[in-house]
Amino acid sequence: MPYALCFLLFMIGLYCAVVKKNMVKIVIGILIMEYAVNLFLIMLGFRWGGRAPIVTAEDISGGSLSKLFINSSVDPLPQALVLTAIVISLGSLALMISICIRTYERYGTFDITQIRRLKG
Amino acid sequence: MKGMTIIVKNISSFVKVLIFLFGIYIILFGHLTPGGGFAGGVIVASSYVLLMLAYGREFAEENLSLPTTSRLDCVGALLFAAIALFGLFYGATGFFWNFIHQKELWGQPLKLLSAGTIPLSNISIGIKVGSSLFLVILILSSFRLETSASEKE
Amino acid sequence: MAIFCTLLVFIIIAAFIAVETKKLLSAVICIGAIGFGASIMFLFLWAPDIAITQIVVEVLGLIILIRATISRDRTFIAGDREFFGMIVSLVIILVIAVAGVSVFPETLPDFGTPVFTETSNSASQTYIEEGLEKTGAANLVASVILDFRAYDTLGEATVLFTTIIGATVILRKKTKKLLEEPDL
Numbered sequence: 001m002p003y004a005l006c007f008l009l010f011m012i013g014l015y016c017a018v019v020k021k022n023m024v025k026i027v028i029g030i031l032i033m034e035y036a037v038n039l040f041l042i043m044l045g046f047r048w049g050g051r052a053p054i055v056t057a058e059d060i061s062g063g064s065l066s067k068l069f070i071n072s073s074v075d076p077l078p079q080a081l082v083l084t085a086i087v088i089s090l091g092s093l094a095l096m097i098s099i100c101i102r103t104y105e106r107y108g109t110f111d112i113t114q115i116r117r118l119k120g
Numbered sequence: 121m122k123g124m125t126i127i128v129k130n131i132s133s134f135v136k137v138l139i140f141l142f143g144i145y146i147i148l149f150g151h152l153t154p155g156g157g158f159a160g161g162v163i164v165a166s167s168y169v170l171l172m173l174a175y176g177r178e179f180a181e182e183n184l185s186l187p188t189t190s191r192l193d194c195v196g197a198l199l200f201a202a203i204a205l206f207g208l209f210y211g212a213t214g215f216f217w218n219f220i221h222q223k224e225l226w227g228q229p230l231k232l233l234s235a236g237t238i239p240l241s242n243i244s245i246g247i248k249v250g251s252s253l254f255l256v257i258l259i260l261s262s263f264r265l266e267t268s269a270s271e272k273e
Numbered sequence: 274m275a276i277f278c279t280l281l282v283f284i285i286i287a288a289f290i291a292v293e294t295k296k297l298l299s300a301v302i303c304i305g306a307i308g309f310g311a312s313i314m315f316l317f318l319w320a321p322d323i324a325i326t327q328i329v330v331e332v333l334g335l336i337i338l339i340r341a342t343i344s345r346d347r348t349f350i351a352g353d354r355e356f357f358g359m360i361v362s363l364v365i366i367l368v369i370a371v372a373g374v375s376v377f378p379e380t381l382p383d384f385g386t387p388v389f390t391e392t393s394n395s396a397s398q399t400y401i402e403e404g405l406e407k408t409g410a411a412n413l414v415a416s417v418i419l420d421f422r423a424y425d426t427l428g429e430a431t432v433l434f435t436t437i438i439g440a441t442v443i444l445r446k447k448t449k450k451l452l453e454e455p456d457l
Contacts, residue, residue, distance in 0.1 A: 001274070001384065002274075002277050002278060002281060002384055003377055003381060003384060004374060005278065005282070005285065006281065007370070007373055007374065007377075008370075009281070009284060009285055011369070011370050012285065012288045012289060012292060013288070014366060014369075015292065015362065015363070015366055016291075016292040018362050018366070019358070019359050019362050019363075020292075022297075024297055024300075024338075025292070025300065028291055028292070028300055028304060029292070031304060031334075032288050032291070032292075032304075032307065035284075035307055035311050038311070038323075038327075039311060039314065042315060042318050042320050042323060043318065044381075044387065044388055045387045045388070045389075045397075046318050046319070046384070046385060046387065047319075047385060047386070047390075048385040052154070052319045052320070052321055053319075053401070053412075053413040054153070054154060054321075054411060054412050054413065054414075055405055055411040055412075056411070065402065065405060069401075070401055070402055073401050073413075074318075074319045074387070075387045075388070075389055075397045076400055076401065076404075076413045076417050077389075077396060077397045077400065077417060079320050079322060079414045079417075080414055080417040080422060082320075082323055083156070083158055083323060083326060083418060084158070084418070084425065084426065086158075086323070086326050086327055086330050087158050087162070087249060087326065087330065087429070087433065088429060088432055088433060088436075089330070090162075090253065090330050090333060090334055090337075091252070091253075091432070091433045091436035091437060091440075092436055093334055093337060093338075094253075094256045094257075094260070094437070094440045095436045095439050095443075097260070097338065097341045097342070098259075098260065098263075098341075098439075098443045098444050099443060101260075101263065101341055101342075101444070102443055102444065150412065150415050151411065151412050151415045152410075152411045154321035154322040154325060154412065154414075155322060155325055155412075156322060156412070156414070156415050156418070156419075157419075158326055159322065159325045159326040162326065162329045162330055162333060165333065166329060166332060166333055169333065169336060173336075190441075193437070197430055197434055200426075200427070200430060201427075204423065204427065236408065236409060237419075237420075238408065238409075238410050238416065238419045241419045241423075241426075242415070242419070245426070245430065248430060248433075248434075249433065252433055252434070252437045255437060255441070256337075256440050257333070257336065257337065257340075259440065259441055259444050260340060260341050260444065261340060263444040263446065
């Protein structure tokens with residue numbers, strides 16, 4: 001059930017990026033799609049009754065990890081992938097907004113249909 | 121870009137130092153508690169963004185100018201590559217080999233000085249990410265000043 | 274399960290408002306609400322690193338969006354919608370959605386069973402069992418991104434560097450002066 005809701009969020013972002021005419025709305029649609037994908041990846045590694053993948057002093061018994069920690073820890077691999085993805089999405093947001101600002105300064109509008117007809 | 125009123129300036133001059141210190145803590149303890157280089161770098165950048173929003177862009181540029189920020193960015197990236205290359209030359213085993221942990225400091229988990237090259241990589245990634253994000257916000261705000269000035273004419 | 278579905282419904286309502294509203298400022302504020310809801314959801318999914326990163330990246334992203342697009346003469350979106358283009362896009366998106374949802378129960382495990390417990394000899398099992406001995410770091414996520422999978426971090430640093438250079442080059446204002454200097 002949460003997987004289906006996450007997919008619905010992705011579809012909302014896709015609709016916004018495809019149908020809308022204002023450039024800032026297209027950027028917002030791409031941003032919603034990125035949030036949906038990050039949420040989906042973390043939900044793949046979730047475990048009921050799990051715990052965060054951080055070792056504390058009470059997990060080490062006799063020089064090695066306790067069985068309880070190994071059997072109840074949450075998957076650390078999707079978290080590593082999503083960590084870098086979140087920071088990259090900020091960099092690409094800055095790039096998209098700088099393109100929008102340049103286009104506004106050149107054509108005077110944010111509307112993408114107007115930009116196709118004016119030849120500068 | 122103008123700054124804000126005097127109440128905001130007084131409070132932000134006190135708060136931005138706390139944010140900077142918190143960012144450094146998150147970077148340094150990245151191998152023991154949640155956080156790491158990326159989150160800490162973004163927090164350090166946001167402390168400088170607070171300085172820029174409260175005092176105006178010219179004051180922030182005197183504090184940490186544009187060429188200095190871009191050089192810090194390059195220094196962070198080169199430091200990360202240098203740590204990786206040391207692994208290749210030191211043990212002759214591989215790129216990114218954790219050479220400190222495998223040879224010398226062994227058997228002290230959960231202390232601050234542990235885990236080999238991981239704290240060093242955290243610090244270099246923190247410098248790189250922080251200065252990159254502050255650079256891009258500085259450039260966005262300086263460009264906006266130019267267009268709004270030309271729109272008013 | 275109830276808390277996850279509640280937070281996801283909140284996020285979906287905020288996304289719907291962000292897509293359909295006519296004022297740009299409301300859309301940007303709804304993006305802030307989505308990011309905040311996502312950060313709380315990461316906390317309940319036992320991912321504290323991601324929650325910290327998401328909330329601070331959200332704040333900086335909001336500053337970029339507001340600072341760059343909200344000024345006196347750009348806050349309203351005018352114009353009518355193209356009817357035919359919107360209907361065609363909606364039909365295509367509906368087909369993709371139905372195809373996607375029908376695939377879910379066969380390929381994905383139930384919510385709450387991580388994927389690595391169903392496959393044998395998976396990489397995540399190795400990272401959990403041997404992460405502390407081989408790297409010495411107590412934070413397993415930090416040991417994964419900086420020791421087991423350090424190439425991915427190198428790639429991420431390169432991508433971030435390139436996007437920042439791209440944004441700097443686009444917003445440069447000195448080009449006309451360089452073109453007017455005479456070549457001798």
